[in-house]
Amino acid sequence: MSTATETNAPDVTTGMDLLRFATAGSVDDGKSTLIGRLLFDSKSIFADQLESVEATSSAKGHDYVDLSLLTDGLRSEREQGITIDVAYRYFATPNRKFIIADTPGHVQYTRNMVTGASTADLGLVLVDARNGLTEQSRRHAVLLSLLRVPHLVLCINKMDLVDYSQEVYERIHDEFTQFATKLSIPDLEVIPISALAGDNVVERSTNMDWYSGPTLMHHLEHVHVASDRDLVDVRFPVQYVVRPKSDEHHDYRGYAGQVAGGVLKPGDEVVVLPSGMTSKIAGIDLYDSEVDEAYPPMSVTVRLEDDVDVSRGDMIARVKNAPTPSQDIDAMICWMAPGTLKPRQKLAIKHTTRTGRALVKDIQYRLDVNTLHRDQDTKELGLNEIGRVQLRTTVPLLCDPYSKNRTTGSFILIDEATGVTVGAGMING
Amino acid sequence: MTKTHSDYRLSQLDQLEAESIHIFREVAAEFEKPVLMFSGGKDSIVMLRLAEKAFYPAKIPFPVLQVDTGLDFPEVLETRDRWVSRLGVKLVVASIDDAIASGVVVDDGKTSRNRLQIGTLLNAIEENGFTAAFGGGRRDEEKARAKERVYSHRDEFGQWDPKNQRPELWSLYNGRLHEGEHMRIFPISNWTELDIWDYIGREGIEIPSIYFSHQRSVFERDGMLMTETPLNPLRDGEVAAERTVRFRTCGDITLTGCVESTASNIPEIIEEVAAARLTERGATRGDDRFSEAAMEDRKKEGYF
Ligand SMILES: Nc1nc2c(ncn2[C@@H]2O[C@H](COP(=O)(O)OP(=O)(O)O)[C@@H](O)[C@H]2O)c(=O)[nH]1
Ligand SMILES: [Mg+2]
Numbered sequence: 180m181s182t183a184t185e186t187n188a189p190d191v192t193t194g195m196d197l198l199r200f201a202t203a204g205s206v207d208d209g210k211s212t213l214i215g216r217l218l219f220d221s222k223s224i225f226a227d228q229l230e231s232v233e234a235t236s237s238a239k240g241h242d243y244v245d246l247s248l249l250t251d252g253l254r255s256e257r258e259q260g261i262t263i264d265v266a267y268r269y270f271a272t273p274n275r276k277f278i279i280a281d282t283p284g285h286v287q288y289t290r291n292m293v294t295g296a297s298t299a300d301l302g303l304v305l306v307d308a309r310n311g312l313t314e315q316s317r318r319h320a321v322l323l324s325l326l327r328v329p330h331l332v333l334c335i336n337k338m339d340l341v342d343y344s345q346e347v348y349e350r351i352h353d354e355f356t357q358f359a360t361k362l363s364i365p366d367l368e369v370i371p372i373s374a375l376a377g378d379n380v381v382e383r384s385t386n387m388d389w390y391s392g393p394t395l396m397h398h399l400e401h402v403h404v405a406s407d408r409d410l411v412d413v414r415f416p417v418q419y420v421v422r423p424k425s426d427e428h429h430d431y432r433g434y435a436g437q438v439a440g441g442v443l444k445p446g447d448e449v450v451v452l453p454s455g456m457t458s459k460i461a462g463i464d465l466y467d468s469e470v471d472e473a474y475p476p477m478s479v480t481v482r483l484e485d486d487v488d489v490s491r492g493d494m495i496a497r498v499k500n501a502p503t504p505s506q507d508i509d510a511m512i513c514w515m516a517p518g519t520l521k522p523r524q525k526l527a528i529k530h531t532t533r534t535g536r537a538l539v540k541d542i543q544y545r546l547d548v549n550t551l552h553r554d555q556d557t558k559e560l561g562l563n564e565i566g567r568v569q570l571r572t573t574v575p576l577l578c579d580p581y582s583k584n585r586t587t588g589s590f591i592l593i594d595e596a597t598g599v600t601v602g603a604g605m606i607n608g
Numbered sequence: 609m610t611k612t613h614s615d616y617r618l619s620q621l622d623q624l625e626a627e628s629i630h631i632f633r634e635v636a637a638e639f640e641k642p643v644l645m646f647s648g649g650k651d652s653i654v655m656l657r658l659a660e661k662a663f664y665p666a667k668i669p670f671p672v673l674q675v676d677t678g679l680d681f682p683e684v685l686e687t688r689d690r691w692v693s694r695l696g697v698k699l700v701v702a703s704i705d706d707a708i709a710s711g712v713v714v715d716d717g718k719t720s721r722n723r724l725q726i727g728t729l730l731n732a733i734e735e736n737g738f739t740a741a742f743g744g745g746r747r748d749e750e751k752a753r754a755k756e757r758v759y760s761h762r763d764e765f766g767q768w769d770p771k772n773q774r775p776e777l778w779s780l781y782n783g784r785l786h787e788g789e790h791m792r793i794f795p796i797s798n799w800t801e802l803d804i805w806d807y808i809g810r811e812g813i814e815i816p817s818i819y820f821s822h823q824r825s826v827f828e829r830d831g832m833l834m835t836e837t838p839l840n841p842l843r844d845g846e847v848a849a850e851r852t853v854r855f856r857t858c859g860d861i862t863l864t865g866c867v868e869s870t871a872s873n874i875p876e877i878i879e880e881v882a883a884a885r886l887t888e889r890g891a892t893r894g895d896d897r898f899s900e901a902a903m904e905d906r907k908k909e910g911y912f
Binding site: 589 | 615617627665
């Protein structure tokens with residue numbers, strides 16, 4: 180019998196880190212071609228996938244290999260020739276693994292873009308050099324900023340169709356930078372590329388000597404994401420209580436969860452919310468070993484010194500640095516369902532590991548995601564609309580502003596009758 | 609005590625592990641009756657390992673379900689039994705033969721066992737009242753999977769509606785169900801084939817021996833190398849010969865092909881996978897090769 184135990188495998192991917200990025204662009208800006216190229220140039224496309232794409236391309240009468248077919252997965256999408264849902268793609272270079280959330284660009288798919296951006300470290304907005312910034316590209320930037328995606332790359336694509344003109348690049352660059360001052364974008368890179376010809380995607384372009392910045396791939400490989408996490412404010416939402424009740428581990432009682440913020444260490448004085456009981460961390464377990472610190476996004480099991488009452492939905496924080504439990508929530512909400520969100524509506528709410536009910540008290544304004552205009556006259560939100568909403572919840576939420584912590588600052592709203600996720604919320608403050 | 613990274617970095621494999629463990633714990637906390645679909649293949653073994661870690665030192669708080677096609681590799685069943693007994697989990701076997709005998713599915717002689725699995729599985733889920741079923745699907749496997757949620761909703765008929773999926777944001781999963789519905793859960797959605805091998809190597813866990821290079825009597829069919837067995841009689845013109853092979857996936861012995869390989873340990877397999885020119889399904893799974901939309905269609909019906 181062969182088992183893996185006999186060998187000592189090299190850590191091919193263990194030492195790598197991870198970058199999750201979301202792509203956005205209007206139809207035909209070249210998003211699928213760009214992703215196809217990233218996959219192709221990083222050798223993440225297999226021969227059978229390529230052959231199937233080649234066959235479909237020629238059946239459709241194309242004289243080129245349509246790399247966009249690699250990403251447009253569902254049958255209805257292939258038939259309509261557009262990307263309608265978030266598709267996840269994977270590729271790796273020697274130092275980094277990448278997860279791409281490929282999101283559709285249309286305004287009627289705003290919710291899909293919000294979904295893809297919710298977990299992204301970096302957002303990639305594509306524009307067609309011939310058209311420059313459009314209403315859609317502005318909206319994409321607004322959404323990425325609203326979702327607090329910390330890094331943004333604006334790719335000016337199809338440079339081959341504007342004679343690789345520096346002037347075109349600079350005009351779009353300046354227009355975008357000016358627009359971006361109204362947003363919260365901590366890190367911006369503007370890269371002139373040709374997804375079709377490959378300029379500045381992986382290889383540095385020989386057609387744009389005037390551009391001295393990084394290629395897209397170089398930037399993706401080197402952008403620093405480790406410090407995007409909050410390593411100061413300890414937040415540990417309890418997911419599950421581990422109680423083996425076996426002879427061997429008779430008295431074991433551990434609180435399992437994924438660290439949402441800060442660094443936990445044995446010996447730390449902690450408070451359990453909402454009860455307010457205090458204790459000390461006795462130990463932190465990761466499977467059968469103990470660790471001397473736990474930080475985001477580790478999944479660990481925390482043991483406390485005292486026999487305090489802790490259950491799912493509670494949160495462990497530091498005594499002098501804990502969120503204030505609150506039942507009055509002020510948030511930006513993206514409405515994701517047909518029908519409207521109106522005052523006095525009741526919904527289920529899920530925040531970290533806590534579930535309760537929420538009552539819509541007021542809709543302060545609707546945000547025009549193209550212009551950032553705040554429309555205070557409309558007291559409801561329709562599908563794909565975003566607005567500032569006041570909620571009253573049945574249970575106190577142990578939350579932080581979304582701008583401080585994307586895990587403890589976010590929630591979803593669920594329709595209690597259909598069970599469907601209908602809203603995504605980002606807490607203000 | 610194990611020292612963690614001083615710069616608070618977490619490798620991508622550790623991040624994937626943390627994400628998967630989070631999913632297991634969410635499901636165990638929120639669903640009444642979860643079950644883990646265990647094929648004995650490498651992906652479901654990695655799932656089982658992650659479940660073990662998620663609840664340690666407690667036992668895995670849900671049973672393991674295997675669909676017995678009657679055409680499984682004996683080596684895979686042996687590995688399954690060792691895992692099950694080491695972890696002390698309950699094993700539920702749903703047999704296609706039993707399902708045929710009791711009329712749950714109909715064997716018309718034309719339908720492949722692979723398709724009969726669907727009815728057998730759905731019946732087992734319904735009979736046992738399972739509300740959530742963990743599956744080892746990965747999004748890098750296939751185009752339809754690339755869009756599937758981690759929590760993938762199934763209606764009363766066990767069907768997936770790809771155009772009507774619930775939005776899935778952050779790590780906030782929505783497990784709401786109506787009577788008769790269930791959820792498929794894909795905790796290793798974001799793992800790639802290479803990640804799986806890397807993890808198996810790192811964890812030093814047992815996988816079926818057929819993944820490693822061995823001698824086997826095989827014959828060629830539809831461009832794939834198939835095992836010679838009475839379960840899969842040779843057709844005209846097919847000749848069996850001894851070759852040095854290994855399997856990249858574990859499935860129905862009559863449909864799962866192997867590749868010629870001398871890779872006899874994890875590092876050699878990783879090297880081979882990294883250099884491979886065919887996806888694991890495209891290379892060796894007869895069931896996925898019929899049409900571009902084959903997987904999407906089977907998934908809609910309730911395939912894993
Ligand atoms: N000339 C040129 N054409 C491009 C470039 N990138 C994409 N295209 C073409 O633009 C069209 C739309 O591309 P596609 O990738 O499907 O766009 P998507 O709708 O954003 O996914 C296709 O005909 C591509 O071949 C580029 O850099 N230069
Ligand atoms: Mg596209």
